Amino acid sequence: xxxxxAAQTCQLTTKALRHYESVGLVVxxxxxxxxxxxGAQQLKDLSFLAHSRAMGFSLEECRQLLELYRNPGRASxxxxxxxxxxxxxxxxxxxxxxxxxxxxxxxxDHCPGDASPTCPIIQxxxxxxxxxx
Amino acid sequence: xxxxxAAQTCQLTTKALRHYESVGLVVxxxxxxxxxxxGAQQLKDLSFLAHSRAMGFSLEECRQLLELYRNPGRASxxxxxxxxxxxxxxxxxxxxxxxxxxxxxxxxDHCPGDASPTCPIIQxxxxxxxxxx
DNA sequence: TGTTGACCTTGACGTTAGGGCAGGGTCAAG
DNA sequence: CTTGACCCTGCCCTAACGTCAAGGTCAACA
Numbered sequence: 001x002x003x004x005x006a007a008q009t010c011q012l013t014t015k016a017l018r019h020y021e022s023v024g025l026v027v028x029x030x031x032x033x034x035x036x037x038x039g040a041q042q043l044k045d046l047s048f049l050a051h052s053r054a055m056g057f058s059l060e061e062c063r064q065l066l067e068l069y070r071n072p073g074r075a076s077x078x079x080x081x082x083x084x085x086x087x088x089x090x091x092x093x094x095x096x097x098x099x100x101x102x103x104x105x106x107x108x109d110h111c112p113g114d115a116s117p118t119c120p121i122i123q124x125x126x127x128x129x130x131x132x133x
Numbered sequence: 134x135x136x137x138x139a140a141q142t143c144q145l146t147t148k149a150l151r152h153y154e155s156v157g158l159v160v161x162x163x164x165x166x167x168x169x170x171x172g173a174q175q176l177k178d179l180s181f182l183a184h185s186r187a188m189g190f191s192l193e194e195c196r197q198l199l200e201l202y203r204n205p206g207r208a209s210x211x212x213x214x215x216x217x218x219x220x221x222x223x224x225x226x227x228x229x230x231x232x233x234x235x236x237x238x239x240x241x242d243h244c245p246g247d248a249s250p251t252c253p254i255i256q257x258x259x260x261x262x263x264x265x266x
Numbered sequence: 267t268g269t270t271g272a273c274c275t276t277g278a279c280g281t282t283a284g285g286g287c288a289g290g291g292t293c294a295a296g
Numbered sequence: 297c298t299t300g301a302c303c304c305t306g307c308c309c310t311a312a313c314g315t316c317a318a319g320g321t322c323a324a325c326a
Contacts, residue, residue: 051258076252080244101223111213119209125184
């Protein structure tokens, strides 16, 4: 299967597929004319990759997941560990973003939003250092 | 004030300050020897920038905020609009991350985490396309 | 047979917001 | 006069591709 068909099948772009090959994640065969030939196994790997990426895993994390996916002798504990790591990252990120959102929401609520220059948002951002809400 | 003192004062790095200058955000004077000289206004701008960055605004968004900050004739409505845009982005990102976290949490909960290769996480990631939780 | 248009190849550069390093100039203290 | 702590510019690096350019290949159609 050609690269663009493989890409469409797996909901990816041709550029992504070339990238995955360049970093050694999914390496297709080559036909005599130099065209990439994606086989059934590659297509499965690419789908797995696409789903892993969609779940927020980085390419390096995907590399580890893919290794486990390909290894029938894997231990589910290893998979779980990777997932839990990602979960921790997600939680940390969520906490951070929540705080930003809460602050920003308050600031927006207190901003008149009219033609006057007085604005609590600007004031907060310019405060040298003090108790900030 | 020298660049490293300015950086320390504003909780930034010298590299960041040089970067902000290179993109025209905060441009200090130069002394005869070529050293950057950060004045009171630059320090205020940099603090404002640091706080804006910490609130999740991109440098381009910071550029607009800085423009409003510097302009005494600004309308708070313009500031509010930028903040609301950022808020929308944050909400969208939070929603996305929440969904990821919820799915991942379920998958982790259902993974035995032992030495067996059977793992719902791997299974979910390799499903060609079906109803996924 | 020739030619077009759609596909494929590689390679280089752009993106964000700086980090890190190399090579070299400047300054203040001892 | 030297040493160490600064400062300067410029280049390459990050993640995960997107975009563009120049050129090779292929299948169909006149």
